[in-house]
Amino acid sequence: MKGISSKEIIAWIDRYLADPRLDSETQLRKRWAWIWMVVTCxxxxxxxFVELVVLKLWPIWWFAIVFWAGYSIGFPLYRRMKRFDLVINILFxxxxxxxxxAMLQSGGITTSLGFIFIGMNCAMGSMLAGxxxxxxxxxxxxxxxxIILGLFQSSLTTPAYITPRVNTISFVGLSVWINACILLIVILFMKDKSRYEKSEAEKLRKIDEAKTKLFTNVSHEFRTPLTVIQGIVDQMEQHxxxxxLSxxxxxxxxxQLLLHLVNQMLNIAKIEAxxxxxxxxxxxxxxxIRYVAATxxxxxxxxxxxxxxxQQENPIYTDYDPDKLMHVISNLLSNAIKFTPPGGIVSLDVSRTFEKNKESVLISVRDTGRGIPEASVSRIFERFYQVPDKHDQTPGTGLGLAVTYELIKLMNGMISVESREGQGxxxxxxxxxxxxxxxIADHDVSIISSETVHTEITKPKIDKKTDEPDNEQAEKPVLLIVEDNKDVVExxxxxxxxxxxxxxxxNGKSGFEKALEIIPDIILSDVMMPLMDGFEMLEKLKADIRTDHIPVVILTARGDFDSKLAGLSIGADHYLVxxxxxxxxRLKLGNLLQLRRKMQKHFGTLPFQSQDENTKFEPEGQFIKRxxxxxxxxxxxxxxxxxxxxxxxxxxxAQLYRKFSAITNSSIGRYLRSFRLHKAKELLEKQDKNVTETAxxxxxxxxxxxxxxFHEEFGFSPNKLLR
Structure with a gap:
């Protein structure tokens, strides 16, 4: 039978002493103090047994009774009481x-049978209670x-039953016991020190991760508006x-969006200071609030x-900070709208309520969006924390709700959240x-900060249709742009x-479906998008025989090395930040199309190729081989x-025509006929078939x-190959 491991014993002790009222650190102290009590018991x-049965020291039997009485009361109380430290310290x-x-009875320190160690042990054991x-x-x-024993030592007499032999045996036993207990404390101290060092190292690691994640997300938040600004400035210079006008x-x-991000960072700095x-x-x-909601x-x-x-019809007059309240309402509304799918509902309720005999304003923002996972609900107000990405969200800085929480706390208010995943x-x-x-009488404009906390998304005004002839338009390569920011698209x-x-x-989901439908010549895609991100879309494209030949350029604000490496390893042809x-x-797109043209020349002019020749164009070569x-x-x-x-x-x-044309610059029908004719030419050249048999x-x-x-393909009749 397999023995019980120390981990299993510790797990059993933790279950036995479990108290939901205690935090993990206190629960750990409770465990070690209980083990100390058990060892002492x-x-x-x-x-x-040794002193009463072996050494016949019956005059001090009362001391054992005190111990037993104490433990019989102390153990049950220790397990049930939240203040277990009081139980163990009163007992000790x-x-x-x-x-x-007992030492006074036995004649003082020198003949105390080592009872001096019992008091020392109890004092040391109290350390574990924390x-x-x-x-x-x-x-x-x-x-x-x-000190009392020292003062009374001269007036104490040693009983006859305390012989030197008995005193020595007891001293040795108790000294071994106290040293064993000291060793246990040292071991626990070293374990705690090691655990503390590991905890600090883990804390530093998490801080570094949080900083890295913050910088990555902040760079993403900054890069997209900077892309739009830089691009529009270039277009204003050129056109x-x-x-x-626009x-x-x-x-x-x-x-203004960049200003909002900067202000978020400054607000955190102000709160910390x-x-x-x-x-x-x-x-x-x-x-x-009605004014803010209207925006x-x-x-x-x-x-x-x-x-x-x-809102209730009657006004609610109260003291409030308009700038900070606007930040709170705006953050909650923008998040609700952001994570609610088309056709969903976001409601903002404002009413007067009485909580704990205090009159308060109740503000509720409710949505029918995707909800928050149960494991994340308790952490969403933590600084830099973000709900784990499921490829259906656009990451932010992880500061919005943290700042909101701190501002509400500053206003002596409270914020809570209820959420069910998939329901809102x-x-x-x-x-x-x-x-x-x-x-203050003015509630419209003057009290509201000029900072705009959200950006209205405008539809692209550029019309895809141009005055170019239809045939010229048809000759252009098809570029599929997968991007959720409409200003970037424009x-x-x-x-x-x-x-x-x-x-x-x-988004990536729509991009993948459209790629299957039209089989574009090239794809330009963002990474962070709702419903399906760019990496997942790229993975699906490269795993599908209908689209695995399409070159993909990743265009994203995620410029960290790991993201770039991930994109290239999945199959991206280029990665632009x-x-x-x-x-x-333009050059990268043009170079990829030039490479496509070389591939088309390779597959379009040679109907029969060996596997070795096709390996430099994978997976296109496998497609042609099939x-x-x-x-x-x-x-x-x-x-x-x-x-x-x-x-x-x-x-x-349609998919076959588009893909085959992209690879060979020829139609599949023409290729099929050319393949048959080249095979016929091969048979005739071997001279083991006549024209009719070959046909x-x-x-x-x-x-x-x-x-x-045959004549159209080679410029001469099949009979010319027969001698």
Whole structure:
């Protein structure tokens, strides 16, 4: 039978002593102090047997009774009471006093049978309970008992039953016991020190991770608006007549977004330095919240989310800081709208309530979005914390809710959240009503900060249609842009529409579906997008035979080395970091298309290629090899055609045409006929088949049609190969 390990014993002790009222650190102290009590109890059993049965020291039997009585009461109380430290310290105090009387009875320190060690052990054991005052008190009590013994030593007499032999045996036993206990304390101290060092190292590691994550996310938040600003400035220089009207508005909006991010960082710094102060006014808080909510109406409409405001008719007059309250309401509303899918509802409720006999303003922001995982609900107000990415969110700085929490705390309010994953979330804010500040009449504009806390998303105004002829438009390569930021999309359209037929997708899921539908020549994709991120889309594209040949350029604000390495390892052809250079983007796209043209020349001019020749164009070579194998297998079948190839390749006719054309710059029908004819030429050159046999064997049942096609392909009739 397998023995029980120390870990299993510790686990059992933790379950036995478990108390939900205690934190993990206190629970750990409770465990070690209990083990100390158990060790002491075991020793009492052994020493009582030796002293009463072996050494016949019956006059001090009362001391064993005191120990047993103490433990019989102490153990049950220790397990149940939250203040276990009081139980163990009171118990050990009794033992120290009892040890004093036992030593007085046995003739003092020199003939005390080693009972001096019992008091020392109790004082040391109190250290494990973690109460500094009690520990000091225990050691002081123990020292007082020693001083008392010293003062009375000269007047004490040694009983006859305390012989030198008995005294020596008891001293040896108790000294071994106290040293064993000291060793246990040393071991526990060293373990605690090691655990503390590991904890500190882990804490530093988490801080470093948080900083790295913060810098990464902040850089992402900054790079996207900088890309738009830089791109629009370039377009205003190149096409002033087209961009001079709309450009400044977009630059202003993106600049305000950058200002908001900077202010978030500054707010955290002010809170840490305790320099954030309230600037209160007295007024109708309902009217102010209604004003702030109205600024989000256009944002909600743009993403097809219904924003509902529910307020009582009567005004609620109270003291509040308009700038900080606007920050709180704006953060909660923007998050709710951001994480609510199209067709969802976000409601903002404001009412008067009484909590704990205090009149308060109750502000509730409720949405029908994706909700927050249960494991993350308790941590969402932590600084830098973000709900784990499930490829359906755009990461931020992890500061928004942390700043919101601190601002509400500064306003003497409270915030709580209830959420169910997949059903939505509700944030509830309670602010106390007070009326000590001077009343302010203006609640519309002057009290509201000029900072814009959200950016209205505008639809691209560039029309994809141009005055170019349809045939010229059709000759352009098809570029699929997968990007969720519409300002970035508008800029990309402006710089690329002359060279490419542009198709758009707002996220990775839509991008993958569109890529399957149209089989574009090239894809330009962001990484951080809702529903499906760019990396997941790239992975699916490269795993699908219909799209694995399409070159993909990643264009993202995630510029860290690990993200770049991840993108390239999945199969990205290039990785560009925002803000990017327009010329660099054009060159990279152009170079990829040039490589495509070399590949088309390779596969388009050589119908038969060895596997070695195709390895430099993977997976395109494998695709062509599969088609060649299918044609070889059905060479003599006149009815074998494009539909059969589509069925075997699990592709639609349009998908097959698009992919095959992208690889060979030729049609699949022409390739099929050319393949048969080259095979026929090979058979005729071997001179073991006549023209009729060769035609039938390569899928031509009409001899005249075979001769015509053969002449078109090679410039001479098949009979010329026969001698």
């Amino acid at each position: 075991v020793f009492v059993i052994i020493s009582s 105090s009794i033992y120290i006093v009892a040890a004093l009387f 109460n500094l005052r009690w520990t000091i008190g225990m050691f002081v009590t123990y020292c007082i008992t020693i 002033p007549e087209k961009w001079m 450009g400044p508005e977009k630059i202003k909006a993106q600049s 305790d320099e954030m102060h309230l600037e209160l006014i007295h007024g109708d808080i309902c009217r102010f 989000f109406q256009s944002l909600a409409e743009n993403v097809r989310v219904e924003l509902i405001l529910n 979330s509700e944030f509830t804010v309670l602010l106390p009503i007070s009326k000590t500040t001077k009343k 800029y990309l359209q402006a710089i690329l529409q002359k060279e490419y037929n542009l198709e758009l997708a707002p 925002k803000p990017f250079n327009e010329k660099e983007l 088609i060649n194998t299918l044609i070889e297998k059905e060479m003599g079948n006149e009815d074998f055609g494009i539909n059969d190839i589509c069925f075997s390749m699990n592709m639609s006719r 039938f064997e390569t899928g031509f049942k009409n001899l005249s049609h075979f001769s015509t096609c």
